[in-house]
Each structure stands twice: as structure tokens, then as C-alpha cells.
Amino acid sequence: MNNKHPIRILLCLFVLASLVAPIFAQKRGKSIIYGVVNDGALIEPIAFIENGKLTEAVGGDSDPKDLAAFVKNYYKPKTAYRLIFGGATAGTVTVKNANAKSDCAKNMADVTIQSTKVKIGGFVMALATDLVSKSAASGLRRKPTAAEKAEIDKLVRAELTAQNVSAAAQKNLHYHNLTVLDVDNDKKPEMVGSYWVETGAEERALLFFIAGQNARGKYEFGYSSFSTLKKEEVMSQDFKDVDTTGLDHELLLDVFDIDNDGVAEIFTYSPGFEGAGFYAYRRENGKWTRVFEGSNYHCAY
Structure with missing residues (x-):
């Protein structure tokens, strides 16, 4: 009879574990x-x-x-x-x-x-x-140092110049987000940023980018997206919503390796007046490519 007790105990433990599983x-x-x-x-x-x-x-x-x-x-x-x-x-x-x-x-x-x-x-x-990635994530996410930001600002100004944004408008660079990450745990940081400048009372220039270090240890853009936004295109007709809350900008959410290749995908968010856009980027041959674009409707403005 005594030999049966361990079996009964194991069965009870199994049932309890199944009931309280996370x-x-x-x-x-x-x-x-x-x-x-x-x-x-x-x-x-x-x-x-x-x-x-x-x-x-x-x-x-x-x-x-x-x-x-x-x-x-x-x-x-x-x-x-x-x-x-x-x-x-x-x-x-x-x-x-x-x-x-x-x-x-x-x-x-x-x-x-x-x-x-x-x-x-x-x-x-x-x-x-609810997905468990098998990759060893770095967990790094921080603000840039003054030197890092200065280097990025130079890249931003160069890109704005290439997009015919005047030097006068570039004097006041604004950004909603500039974040240092390490997508592949190689101790070489990447940066994701959302910048904007006022090109006039009725227009803004927006720049989203992903930057990484090259072989010389200098940052360069691996992806960038430039756009202009006119006041008439803003649903509220008020640039305050764009300038202060980030509406119509592309903003960093975070990074996560969904395919277990050791390089985390970058996920971003574009809040709008009637919904939101979501994007994901994957690094391919040293460059970042948008591999997902989705939208979610909320309600009418």
C-alpha cells in the first residue's frame, strides 16, 4: 500500500500545476x-x-x-x-x-x-x-550622450540639406525621440530618431531614421524617411498637435527579435487623429528595410 502514495502525490501535484499554470x-x-x-x-x-x-x-x-x-x-x-x-x-x-x-x-x-x-x-x-525570443537581447535602451547627439545632428542637417530644407530652418532642430539601442548585442549601438523643423508657419519637415556605426565607428543612416506636412493636411488645422504630441510623426516603440536570427526588428508607431500606423524594420545586408506596415482604425475625428 505504501508504494502507491508517491504515485497519488505526483498525480495531485500534476493536477494542481495544470490549474495554476501561468x-x-x-x-x-x-x-x-x-x-x-x-x-x-x-x-x-x-x-x-x-x-x-x-x-x-x-x-x-x-x-x-x-x-x-x-x-x-x-x-x-x-x-x-x-x-x-x-x-x-x-x-x-x-x-x-x-x-x-x-x-x-x-x-x-x-x-x-x-x-x-x-x-x-x-x-x-x-x-x-506572448512570444519568447530565443535570442539573447542586450536590453540596452538609453538617451544619447552629448557627443552622440552632436554626431547625429550633423547627419540630420546633411539629410535636410539634401532635401532642400533651408539652413535657416535647420538652426532649430527639434526631436520627439532619439534613442540608443543595441539590436544584435554586439556592443555597437544603433540609434532611432524622429526629428522635425519648422519650414514655415504653414509647413513642417519631418525626418525619421535608423542609424548605425560603420567600420570607422562613425554613425550613418541605415534607413531614413523624409516628408513634409502642410497645415491644411492636419485634421485639427493646428500644428500644436504635431509639434507637441507627435501626431503624424513616426515614433519608436521598441525592438524585438521575432525570427530568432540574432538581430531584433525595430517597431515604430505613427499616431493619428482617427487611428494609428505601425511599422517594423529588419536589417538586411547592412541596411534597414521596412518589412511590415499596418494600420488600426479608432474612430472618426
Whole structure:
């Protein structure tokens, strides 16, 4: 009789373990990655992740049945996701509630963040995911030094000059974000930046870029995107929304290696008046290429 007790104990332990298994391990279907936005109070879906590739998630303008199923599967209260900062797990993002019938956040969720490492707020955003990357992330994410920023400012001015932005406009460089990262843990930093200048009372010039160090240890752009924005193109007709809150700019979320190749993809966010755009970049042959572009409708302005 005594020989049976260990078996019974093991069976009991197995049952208990299955009941209290972390929500992290619950199968919801496809893996997913979110932007952690609104000062860390919301998560917004960027994309599903399948075999190292990104596919568009359920959008805010999707069929009500699809939205209801998405919220049920991914936003159960107390569902936990990994907070990604500097490409590494830096805490937990826990779902508080979600409502597929809400006016402007049908596929988003209210969350709380538990982290002793980072504070999310303003233009300092992050990612959340249920995917576990097999790569050893650096976890590096910081502001640039004065010398690093001076070097980047020179590159920015050179690019603006190439785009026919006047020297007078370049005297006052503005930026929403300039962040130092290490996407492949090689101790050689990359930088992601979102700059802008006032080219007139009715126009702005915007520049988003990814920069890395060349063989000489000098920064150069591996990707850049220049655009102009006229006041008449701003829905509110007020540049304050663009200049202070970052609307219509492309902004860094964070980095995460989704395909386990040892180089993290860079994820960005473009907030708008009626929704948001999401982008992902992958380094290929030393250059960064946009490999994903998605959008999420919120509601009419």
C-alpha cells in the first residue's frame, strides 16, 4: 500500500500545476505583439507573429464578430504579456479590461505595468508580447550622450540639406525621440530618431531614421524617411498637435527579435487623429528595410 502514495502525490501535484499554470502559457492561437502606448495605460495590437513573420492583426474596423472573438481570446482580465524594453523582458503587462463595443478602442485593452526597471510615459513607449525570443537581447535602451547627439545632428542637417530644407530652418532642430539601442548585442549601438523643423508657419519637415556605426565607428543612416506636412493636411488645422504630441510623426516603440536570427526588428508607431500606423524594420545586408506596415482604425475625428 505504501508504494502507491508517491504515485497519488505526483498525480495531485500534476493536477494542481495544470490549474495554476501561468496565464503566459495559455494557448490563445497565434502569437501577437502590441504597442504599449498612452503612458503605459493601453496596449494596441500591431501584428500576429507566425514563423518569424508579421501578419496584420484584427483591426478596430473589423467585423464585430471578429472583434468579439479577438477580445475574448487575447484580453481576458489578468492575462499577462511580457513587457519588452531594449529588446528584453523588463516586466509584465497585465490586462485589466477591454470592450469590443467601445467607441474608439474596440481592439485595445486597458492594462497595468509591473516593472522595477522601466517607466513608460510620453514618447518612451514599449512592446508587449506572448512570444519568447530565443535570442539573447542586450536590453540596452538609453538617451544619447552629448557627443552622440552632436554626431547625429550633423547627419540630420546633411539629410535636410539634401532635401532642400533651408539652413535657416535647420538652426532649430527639434526631436520627439532619439534613442540608443543595441539590436544584435554586439556592443555597437544603433540609434532611432524622429526629428522635425519648422519650414514655415504653414509647413513642417519631418525626418525619421535608423542609424548605425560603420567600420570607422562613425554613425550613418541605415534607413531614413523624409516628408513634409502642410497645415491644411492636419485634421485639427493646428500644428500644436504635431509639434507637441507627435501626431503624424513616426515614433519608436521598441525592438524585438521575432525570427530568432540574432538581430531584433525595430517597431515604430505613427499616431493619428482617427487611428494609428505601425511599422517594423529588419536589417538586411547592412541596411534597414521596412518589412511590415499596418494600420488600426479608432474612430472618426
